[in-house]
Amino acid sequence: MIDEVAEVRAAARSLAEEWLATGGRGRADNWARGLDPAFSKSLAAHGLIGLTWPREYGGRGLGNVARLAVTEELLRVGAPTGAHWVGDRQIGPSLIRHGTERQRAEFLPAIIAGEVVFALGMSEPGAGSDLAAVTTRATPVAGGFRVSGRKVWTSNAHRATHLYLLARTDTGERKHEGLSEFLIDMDSPGVQVSPIRDLAGEHHFNEVLLEGVVVPEDRLLGVRGRGWQQVVGQLAFERGGPERVLSTYPLLAELLSAGLSLSPAEQDRLGELIARLAALRHLAGGVAKALDGGEAPTREAAGLKHLGTAFETDLAEFVRDAYAATGRAPSPLVWDALLSSPGFGIRGGAAEVLLSLIARQEARA
Ligand SMILES: Cc1cc2nc3c(=O)[nH]c(=O)nc-3n(C[C@H](O)[C@H](O)[C@H](O)COP(=O)(O)OP(=O)(O)OC[C@H]3O[C@@H](n4cnc5c(N)ncnc54)[C@H](O)[C@@H]3O)c2cc1C
Numbered sequence: 001m002i003d004e005v006a007e008v009r010a011a012a013r014s015l016a017e018e019w020l021a022t023g024g025r026g027r028a029d030n031w032a033r034g035l036d037p038a039f040s041k042s043l044a045a046h047g048l049i050g051l052t053w054p055r056e057y058g059g060r061g062l063g064n065v066a067r068l069a070v071t072e073e074l075l076r077v078g079a080p081t082g083a084h085w086v087g088d089r090q091i092g093p094s095l096i097r098h099g100t101e102r103q104r105a106e107f108l109p110a111i112i113a114g115e116v117v118f119a120l121g122m123s124e125p126g127a128g129s130d131l132a133a134v135t136t137r138a139t140p141v142a143g144g145f146r147v148s149g150r151k152v153w154t155s156n157a158h159r160a161t162h163l164y165l166l167a168r169t170d171t172g173e174r175k176h177e178g179l180s181e182f183l184i185d186m187d188s189p190g191v192q193v194s195p196i197r198d199l200a201g202e203h204h205f206n207e208v209l210l211e212g213v214v215v216p217e218d219r220l221l222g223v224r225g226r227g228w229q230q231v232v233g234q235l236a237f238e239r240g241g242p243e244r245v246l247s248t249y250p251l252l253a254e255l256l257s258a259g260l261s262l263s264p265a266e267q268d269r270l271g272e273l274i275a276r277l278a279a280l281r282h283l284a285g286g287v288a289k290a291l292d293g294g295e296a297p298t299r300e301a302a303g304l305k306h307l308g309t310a311f312e313t314d315l316a317e318f319v320r321d322a323y324a325a326t327g328r329a330p331s332p333l334v335w336d337a338l339l340s341s342p343g344f345g346i347r348g349g350a351a352e353v354l355l356s357l358i359a360r361q362e363a364r365a
Pocket residue numbers: 119120121122123124125126127128129130152153154155156342343344346347348349350351352353356
């Protein structure tokens with residue numbers, strides 16, 4: 001297994017370096033905002049997407065530790081991985097757990113080939129931290145469902161081929177009941193995407209309006225009404241990866257190679273950051289091993305996300321201060337990182353919500 005991990009790490013590193021050598025420009029947070037279908041296809045051609053999936057669907061049947069090695073290498077250089085990230089990280093595993101054979105056969109090989117791009121349609125104006133409050137409705141009609149509602153903060157929806165959607169199909173006694181998951185073609189009539197500009201003025205988020213969108217029955221993912229139980233499984237994959245630690249890592253590499261002279265106090269801060277990074281990598285390894293062991297490490301993933309996103313922001317602020325102390329203008333990477341950092345502790349679960357989740361699980365343990 002160690003050999004397989006080393007082999008895929010070396011393959012990812014070599015592709016990442018080739019990408020840099022041929023003009024690629026690493027950015028902070030580029031796993032989420034940078035979308036380059038050609039780069040994703042080159043990873044696909046080397047078998048680096050769908051690493052953990054069964055061979056019968058074109059996967060490599062490797063463990064999450066191997067996937068961790070690949071994702072670390074891509075994050076290390078700030079490569080643009082948004083075209084395949086969501087499909088590889090959580091839609092594929094969700095299809096493997098809950099999809100029909102037909103859905104698996106349609107989507108898994110296409111994700112592995114870098115041919116489909118998924119956006120996540122979870123959040124709504126009144127349902128973010130309280131995700132179970134979604135009001136988007138999927139009403140049963142002959143042959144499928146008619147969907148109406150509004151999703152917000154949908155990253156990369158303007159470049160996606162498909163939308164994962166959490167919607168309400170039934171009314172239950174509790175808001176967590178009656179939710180269902182769907183896979184929707186972005187070019188379906190009635191899907192309207194409008195940009196929401198972020199702090200940097202970039203178009204990364206969207207509002208997605210769904211007006212009477214007809215979704216065939218075979219695009220229901222899993223069991224009708226079990227959407228909450230299913231989506232919770234997705235969140236462990238969404239929170240437990242190294243992208244919650246390494247979004248600003250390219251700054252550290254750049255700082256170390258820029259030869260800035262650091263004061264003793266700054267050297268102490270840098271030492272502390274590097275020690276935190278080592279501890280976070282250890283935690284990420286633990287989450288990957290737990291997933292490989294068939295566990296659902298919800299609490300560990302939440303803890304990694306909470307501590308990791310604090311690290312990402314602290315690192316960006318440290319590098320900003322280090323440049324300021326020398327009077328040298330910071331590189332564009334620093335601006336990228338600072339402007340995207342307010343979102344780190346919110347997306348994928350706000351800090352307070354994760355801490356409550358950890359505390360609740362701790363109390364139950
Ligand atoms: C960069 C980025 C990318 C995103 N991409 C996507 C995407 O692709 N798809 C998608 O569906 N969504 C996406 N989101 C949305 C994200 O999931 C939500 O912003 C997040 O869940 C918080 O929801 P909210 O914005 O509605 O804030 P709210 O839920 O209104 O929370 C606001 C604040 O209130 C506090 N708070 C809320 N509830 C509690 C509580 N129970 N206990 C204590 N404090 C609480 C927290 O401080 C929280 O930050 C993205 C967000 C960001 C920042």
